[in-house]
Amino acid sequence: xxxxxxxxxxxxxxxxxxxxxxxxxxxxxxxxxxxxxxxxxxxxxxxxxxxxxxxxxxxxxxxxxxxxxxxxxxxxxxxxxxxxxxxxxxxxxxxxxxxxxxxxxxxxxxxxxxxxxxxxxxxxxxxxxxxxxxxxxxxxxxxxxxxxxxxxxxxxxxxxxxxxxxxxxxxxxxxxxxxxxxxxxxxxxxxxxxxxxxxxxxxxxxxxxxxxxxxxxxxxxxxxxxxxxxxxxx
Numbered sequence: 001x002x003x004x005x006x007x008x009x010x011x012x013x014x015x016x017x018x019x020x021x022x023x024x025x026x027x028x029x030x031x032x033x034x035x036x037x038x039x040x041x042x043x044x045x046x047x048x049x050x051x052x053x054x055x056x057x058x059x060x061x062x063x064x065x066x067x068x069x070x071x072x073x074x075x076x077x078x079x080x081x082x083x084x085x086x087x088x089x090x091x092x093x094x095x096x097x098x099x100x101x102x103x104x105x106x107x108x109x110x111x112x113x114x115x116x117x118x119x120x121x122x123x124x125x126x127x128x129x130x131x132x133x134x135x136x137x138x139x140x141x142x143x144x145x146x147x148x149x150x151x152x153x154x155x156x157x158x159x160x161x162x163x164x165x166x167x168x169x170x171x172x173x174x175x176x177x178x179x180x181x182x183x184x185x186x187x188x189x190x191x192x193x194x195x196x197x198x199x200x201x202x203x204x205x206x207x208x209x210x211x212x213x214x215x216x217x218x219x220x221x222x223x224x225x226x227x228x229x230x231x232x233x234x
Contacts, residue, residue: 007067008067009067009068009069009142010057010066010067010068010069011068011069011071011133011134012053012054012057012068012069012070012071013071013073014050014053014054014070014071014072014145015046015047015050015072015073016072016073016074016147016202016204017046017047017050018034018047018050018051018054018072019032019034019035019202020034020035020036020037020044021035021036021037021197021199021200022034022035023035025203026151026203026204026205027147027202027203027204027205028207029072029145029146029147029205029208030145030208034051036048036051037197040194041195041196041197042195042196043192043195043197054145057070058070058145061143067142067143068142068143069133069136069141069142069143069144069145069146070145070146071129071130071133071145071146071147071148072145072146072147072148072204073121073126073148073149074118074119074120074121074147074149074150074202074204075118075119075120075121075149075202076120076121076122076123076126077093077095077120077121077122077123077224077225077228078122078123078124078224078227078228078231079123079227079228079231079232080231081093081095081096081123081228082096083096084096084099084103084232085100085103085104086100094118094160095120095160095164095225095228098160098161098164099164099168099229099232101181102164102165102168102174102177102178102181103174103177105177105180105181106181107181107182107183107184108161108181108182108183108184109184109185109186109191110157110158110161110183110184110185110186111157111186111187111188111191111192111198112186112187112188112198113158113185114156114157114158114159114160114161114183114185115156115157115158115200116156116157116198116199116200116201117154117155117156117157117200117201117203118154118155118160118201118202119150119151119153119154119202119203119204120150120153120155120160120221120224121148121149121150121153121217121224122150122217122218122219122223122224122227124218124219125148125150125217125218125219126148128215129146129148129209129213129215130148132213132214132215133146133213140212140213141212141213144208145208146208146209146212147204147206147208147209148204148206148209149203149206149217150204150206150217150219151203151204151205151206152217152220152221153217153219153220153224154201154203155221158183161183162183163221163222163225164178164225165178165181166178167222167225167226167229168229171229171233171234173233174233
């Protein structure tokens with residue numbers, strides 16, 4: 001790698017997807033197994049490609065003194081995430097999809113009832129962690145992996161939809177749209193296709209970030225959603 005030859009530091013944006021179907025209550029960067037499904041579940045292409053880069057970069061650091069930091073975002077959200085009016089079912093991020101559904105007067109489809117759980121992270125918290133990684137004060141981020149997420153913002157996709165509807169009802173211009181929105185259960189294979197395989201829960205351990213970066217997320221879920229909706233709706 002040219003970074004080794006030129007003594008350059010690598011900061012690689014990994015993903016929470018690398019943990020796959022890990023069964024740990026909280027995903028630990030150092031000890032949690034990275035578990036993906038069979039080849040015919042094409043959903044794991046992204047996870048596997050990111051995991052491969054994680055492993056290659058770590059190996060170069062371990063054997064060839066490459067200076068690196070890996071960080072794994074957990075469902076970052078906030079203003080400018082996507083174009084909410086052009087969300088594509090089955091492809092857009094869940095928050096973008098749901099806001100767009102409500103504003104277009106469409107019902108929200110919940111894959112397998114929306115029982116899957118995710119931990120959401122407001123963008124300002126994510127960027128604050130990334131800035132500390134870039135600063136790398138006293139080499140605190142060298143050779144380390146950091147989950148960047150908010151374990152307190154852990155909720156099911158159904159709970160996310162219900163909270164969005166509740167909050168959008170507080171915006172007079174859009175309240176009528178939220179009032180009419182219904183939650184419709186749908187099957188995963190019908191929504192995503194046969195190559196999909198879901199993950200029941202995804203909660204990060206953030207002890208590494210707390211210990212080495214001195215970072216903790218500040219924004220609770222309702223505040224994060226309100227700030228996001230303010231941007232799109234006001």
